[in-house]
Amino acid sequence: MKKQTSSSKKIIAIFALFLAAFTWGSAFCVLKDTLENVSPIWLLAFRFLLAGIIMTLVCIPRMKKMSIRTLKRGIIMGIVLYFEFLFFTVGLQYTTSSKSSFIIGSYVAILPLIYWVIRGKKPQRADILAALVCIVGLGFILLGSFDGVNKGDLISLLSAVCYAIHIVVTGIFAREEDGFLLNMLQIGTGGILGLVAAIILEPHPAAMSGMNIGSIAYLAVFCTVVPYLLSVFGQKYVKTSTSGVILSFESVFGCILSILILGEHPGVRFVIGAMLMMCSFLIVEKIFLPLPKRVAVEAEK
Numbered sequence: 668m669k670k671q672t673s674s675s676k677k678i679i680a681i682f683a684l685f686l687a688a689f690t691w692g693s694a695f696c697v698l699k700d701t702l703e704n705v706s707p708i709w710l711l712a713f714r715f716l717l718a719g720i721i722m723t724l725v726c727i728p729r730m731k732k733m734s735i736r737t738l739k740r741g742i743i744m745g746i747v748l749y750f751e752f753l754f755f756t757v758g759l760q761y762t763t764s765s766k767s768s769f770i771i772g773s774y775v776a777i778l779p780l781i782y783w784v785i786r787g788k789k790p791q792r793a794d795i796l797a798a799l800v801c802i803v804g805l806g807f808i809l810l811g812s813f814d815g816v817n818k819g820d821l822i823s824l825l826s827a828v829c830y831a832i833h834i835v836v837t838g839i840f841a842r843e844e845d846g847f848l849l850n851m852l853q854i855g856t857g858g859i860l861g862l863v864a865a866i867i868l869e870p871h872p873a874a875m876s877g878m879n880i881g882s883i884a885y886l887a888v889f890c891t892v893v894p895y896l897l898s899v900f901g902q903k904y905v906k907t908s909t910s911g912v913i914l915s916f917e918s919v920f921g922c923i924l925s926i927l928i929l930g931e932h933p934g935v936r937f938v939i940g941a942m943l944m945m946c947s948f949l950i951v952e953k954i955f956l957p958l959p960k961r962v963a964v965e966a967e968k
Contacts, residue, residue: 684905778834808922
């Protein structure tokens with residue numbers, strides 16, 4: 668009975684991670700218009716501050732569970748999270764959107780190494796194979812032509828490293844802490860860092876339209892509060908390698924929504940890439956193995 672309950676939680680957790688990837692993917696359509704009127708660094712500050720305020724209000728009944736350990740872990744997650752977004756924002760100013768998305772998506776390939784360094788556990792061959800298949804799939808989706816490496820690409824690579832670190836530490840902390848409190852602390856930390864960075868690096872933004880305010884509210888709630896709650900919950904019951912592959916579907920969902928909402932047309936590369944990424948999920952979950960062998964492998968973890 669306990670095993671059945673654990674299996675049910677894993678299925679729900681996998682669904683939560685896919686839903687988190689979907690909501691993050693929806694941000695691409697919203698960001699495209701908002702960034703024309705609001706600078707990227709101020710947009711990050713507004714997004715995380717509003718999300719942090721919302722999470723604080725939600726977590727008031729849970730504050731009694733707060734401990735020094737939870738506080739430290741939430742702040743660590745928030746620092747890594749903010750630098751992930753900061754490197755992404757700065758890098759995007761010097762490279763193309765598709766190259767930036769691909770390079771940041773390469774965190775899937777970096778993830779097994781980061782996991783090994785932080786956890787001291789050598790990744791399984793299936794995890795490495797899944798990461799490689801996933802990155803090839805991302806390449807098909809996001810890269811048209813490759814025109815060399817510039818400083819924007821290297822800065823974007825730092826974002827990918829931060830992304831991988833964030834997934835690993837979230838996987839560790841989520842199993843031992845209250846997910847709501849962790850999410851409040853990491854988003855709040857990101858908001859404070861974002862505000863400081865915006866004040867130092869950018870002039871004060873001009874008056875914003877109602878559309879811009881609505882977009883920021885959408886980004887704060889549906890692209891920050893909701894997906895990070897889902898991802899923290901999902902990583903509580905799903906192994907790190909699987910979480911990394913599922914969350915990379917953000918690019919797939921972003922492309923699909925661009926097709927549906929912005930009228931962009933899919934190509935053969937998108938179809939091939941999406942199929943390869945789905946294969947990477949099947950590989951990391953060992954769906955291709957016979958059921959008895961799959962159960963045996965899971966039991967060895």
